[in-house]
Amino acid sequence: MKPNKIIDMEQVSFKYDKELVVEKVDLVIERGQFLGLVGPNGSGKSTLIKLMLGLIKPDRGTVKLFDQPIKQFNEWQEIGFVSQKANSFNSGFPASVIEVVKTGLVSRIGAFKFFNRKHREKALEALRTVEMEEYADTNIGELSGGQQQRVFIARALVSDPSLLILDEPTVGVDAKHVTAFYELLRKLNHDKGISLLMVTHDIGTITEHATHVVCMNKTVHFHGASEEYKEFDDQDLNRLYGHSVQQLNHNHEHGVSQS
Template identity: 70%
Template sequence: MVQEPLIELEDVAFKYDKEWVVEHVNLAIHKGQFLGLVGPNGSGKSTLIKLMLGLEKPNKGHIRLFGKSVKKFNMWQEIGFVSQKANSFNSGFPATVYEVVRSGLVSRMSIFQLFNQKHKEKVYEALKEVEMEEYAHYSIGELSGGQQQRVFIARALVSDPSLIILDEPTVGVDSEHVTAFYDLLGKLNRERDLTLLMVTHDIGTITSHATHVACMNKSVHFHGSSEDYHDMTDEEMSEMYGHSIHQLSHNHEVTHS
């Protein structure tokens, strides 16, 4: 692939106080990929996302977004973000689904610019994409966790990004809606050629939906296509990232086979 990666991390390290939470991370995400970034709790996945989004600064290494250093990057409208927090937002907040999705346009709008008819069409387009247009005038707090998360996907989609980063988006979504949520992401990845980076500890489900997988525990231990990941033997796995993940993936296989 000659094309420049959308996100490129080069020997990135980061510490909170004195403890290193991310070390020697090299990772590249190319256009069109659906990369699942998996790892146990406290493995530095969410920190890595914060580093990519410029919310934290790395102590070592380089991060490039769309070929530009994250420090100088200013095309934030190209990157959509769906956080875990979106799930724990103030559910009494008085806003409609329409208003929430529309707020995603802020990154594309200049200062002092007011909302117009064109913005309205964009909002409905994004809502249609996630099959939520009939809920446009519902209060956001009335919806279920799964529906809310679709709305937050629409909020990310509305600014026409080339890349969407999702941080544990299925936390708080009931299990029967999780599959539908993954299907939606797969569809967006294939049909809109949208690049996706999803952080999750749910190692089983992600590997059957994502095109690529990266396993991380402070540093990245495996990065390759989902097929390669599935081809790995149990021994290779436990060697690669230790006991805890092995257990997790093993348990998963037991419950689903």
């Protein structure tokens, strides 16, 4: 019964003030995929995520989540989101790890109902998945950046989502922990069957781990399996990144292979 297309964006465009930041993007995420979304700074990756989550509305095009138009979609517990801001939250906030994780259940519990023992168990289970259970009652501000990152993933996991969206999760996490972090993602994708969408600009690493890659700069330049992406040669890549750095306002007339 469960729809295969978790996210289905068609011809989505979005303008900030008058500047077009996302242009005619088609993007499909299917169940079980681990999709890496790459592109230079300012290429509209984070905006695209916001469009998917309904935080902003597209000027053109349609967004469907689990086969439903985003307007009618209300099963937000199906989508876990780890924001870029998770790295820069108010670290003086007086909350314990488990309290933070439990906030991931707010949409599932609904209004006028309370947290109970069952929710605590669920939160502990999510912490176990990210190997942070022993820190449940620690103040979130006392943890290292990498540990906080895991807590935010646990918060996204606690509602048993089918899709986990991660926006630049490895920024500010040191190299040693990045390896462990990818190992965790692999576990979630393989063992738990959670589809993943990860925004990053670390192209080298993501192609090794993700099953599929989308490369965008305002519009989608590549969408396909990771192996194919390796054939999407360096020249194309340079062109993509080079233009964004040197000629920000240059229109992308050059059509790069799109799948």
